[in-house]
Amino acid sequence: MKINKYNSLVIALLFGFGLTGQAQTKKWTLEECVRYALENNITIKQSELDLKNASIDKKAALGNYLPSVNGNASHSWNIGLNQDVTTGILRNQTTQYSSIGLSAGVDIYKGLQNQNAYRKSKLTIIASQYQLLKMQEDISLNVASAFLQILSNKEDLKVKKEQLAIDEKRYTRSEEMVNAGTIPRGDLFDLKATVATDKQNIAVSENNLLISKLSLAQLLQLKEFADFDVVDDTNVADENNILAQSPIEIYNKAKETRTELKLAQANLEIAEKNVAIAKGAFQPTLSAFYNFNTRASYSDVIRGSKPNTANPTSQIGYVEGTNQAVLQDNYTPVLGKADPILDQFSDNKGQSFGFQLSVPIFNGFSVKNNVERNKVSLEKSKIDLEQKSLDLQRNVYTAFTDARGALNTYESSTVTLEARQQAYNYAKEKYDVGLMNSFDFTQAQTLLTNAQSDVIRTKYDYMFKIKILEFYFGIPIVPIITK
Template sequence: MKINKYNSLVFALLSGFFLSAQTQPKQWTLEECVRYALDNNITIKLSELDVKNAAIDKKGALGNFLPSVNANASHSWNVGLNQNITTGLLQNSTTQYSSVGASVGVDVYKGLQNQNILRRTKLAIIASQYQLTKMQEDISLNVANAFLEILFNKENLKVKKEQLAIDQKRLARSEEMVNAGTIPRGDLYDLKATEATDQQAIIVAENSVLISKLSLAQLLQLKEFADFDVIDDTDVKDENNILAQTPIEIYNKAKETRTELKLAQTNLEIAERNVIIAKGAFQPTLSAFYNFNTRASYSDIITGSALNSDNPTRQIGYVQGTNQAVLEPNYSPVLGGAAPIFDQFNDNKGQSFGLQLSVPIFNGFSVRNNVEKSKVSLERSKIDLEQKSLDLQRNVYTAFTDAKGALNAYESSTVTLEARQQAYNYAKEKYDVGLMNSFDFTQAQTLLTNAQSEVIRTKYDYIFKIKILEFYFGIPIIPIITK
């Protein structure tokens, strides 16, 4: 009996543990959110398909160096008046013919276009991989921003709830003071209005938390996000000491690591290769070919000859002067069945091979226009690379200035909060002894609440600005693993 009771107790404890584990929502870390987004985001999946397409294009470019081999076969029926290919006679009959063949062709010289197309496809693979990496980096920043937005809203909600708790205590104490005749009843009404305002602020803050969670869950492509939550990691610190770097140092590092510059440089190289490919169409092309054909007929064939019994002789001329007819034996062909089909294929086979040279002379300016278009695209790529470099320099200096400003704003808001807290404590002491009315005390409390909210806002703004600056310095949110 004791053992059964012990087992029942253990079972109950384990059941309670697993039930609480199931009902408690998972709290995601920033790294988990970013990793999940990189694995499941639809835009990233589409970019991964572009990488696969680029790899397939490379296989096609390699195939241009290989010979083309084709086989053909046909079987036909001729019904009605046809010429017998064996006897040469016209006759009404149904005949069948079969033919088979094979052809091989290979480019010997094509203006080096195949070689340049292969080099372009290799560059296209690199460009698609850079595009995928850039997409992953952008998604990582968006996830980090959404993650910090949740933390900001949760801390803001916490401040609102703490403020409500303080006001509720004040309201209860004020009711006692009103009953004791220490303060007028009008102060009590002000406190009730303040409590109602606090309740409304909490509702707004709760909605902000829910909306920010929903935004991050949708960014992660989560199907079930009712219990989605994140870990409250609110440390403010510059772990990599990024602000110790100068803007020019960060910019020089960004030029080496930023994906948008690498992508623009690769697109420039692709444009240069397209110009070379287009110019290659001005050159002659030389190709080699080999063809093999054979055929078979199912018609009767001549197997021999025999003297025509109905007309054993035929006149072939006459003797001049006497006009005596000159005769010869009249033989008629003897027809037999068609030869075996494989024997016919062997007897009727034929081959052809050679070289074919094509020299472009005039093609309606199509080749020249393609070259001009490719040159325009090349100039566009050069301008795009220059613009990307200028944008990167501006973004780095802006990010550095923003991070410095965010740090100063956070430090100033912290100092302001300390001053507002001291002012609130002093106002509370005066209010408790009846030396300050409720309106003035509420103003001091409102200023304190605003200072607390400003500290929260500047803190997370500073965290995100530091993340952006680290991003330009080549420090990712999490290490991105290339598949």
């Protein structure tokens, strides 16, 4: 018999639950599940990091108002024939040169781009907060749905086990009646098949319960989930009397509280700032600058001159007409050590400052295209906000109708169960006195079991849809504490 990986996992988990079931002490409440999910869910942690990034972007936007200041320093070696930058003499030598500088610049006017960028950064933080809150709300609903699914599967398993106990007692009693010759042996075979079917249904229900527990444990990011279980809370009352509200009242309340509308509005305002920033590139920019620099050389410098005794004179030309040579005295430079480094830095320092104006004239339509692109994004944001409002209205009315219908279905299934229970009791009385055969009695029992399952299913469906309706009315599953 081949067992796939999924079945192997289910079998292992079933074995793990069986081993730890006796030692289990903690059962999670719905509030505990939601709290734990909000603190540990990976998606929420990612959204929290997005919020931190938005805060960093705000600091960056604030920094655009401040001047930029940069310092620089260099030291170089020149080997071979080169010119001393201090003396201007070409020599075949090794020289060293140091320089130090400082520069500063500040934007005076930049088409209000810095101001709009800072306002946009604050809106981005608000949008990130709404995004985080929406993520928390979605996780809360998912946890509530998974929690109620566990409760539903628990009750279903309980019904299946009770049914098995009843059928096993019937089988034992029927076996005695067959031995006594009261009923035919064929009825015993039918009951034996019924007991086997009950055991098969229990196995399916246990598997469904395990999978639902596993789903909630994974949603909570639990590492140890073998002994995970929840409290058995089966209260189906509409404690907040939400169905007493009209759909329009719930919708009006939702428009004030729902996070997706606030997020869409924040994104719309961000898109407006993006358009303003893009338009700012059409305007001229004015900035101020200041530069300071100084330098020092480590080479020898000329300190004076003396007559050249080896070659006292040199001819520089002739007298016209007589061709008499014209001579000049030759001198040799007298070199000395360079001035102290600190003195050179003091003597060679220089400064420059001023303003720089840049006027955009033509840039290949890049600025214009950027403005148009951001205008398109703005229109999309407006449509998204309108669509979110329409979606909210539709969702509220749908949720109200679903909750009302779920209540009616639950009440109807309860009435059906009462009738099926009476029919089963009557059939049992007839079966016990031999006025009904085993097949017909099994049919009555099957109808009762189906009615019990319908009550369980409709009850938890109603509970979850009430939670959704309360959610739209601004009543959270658990209060969410913002950081």
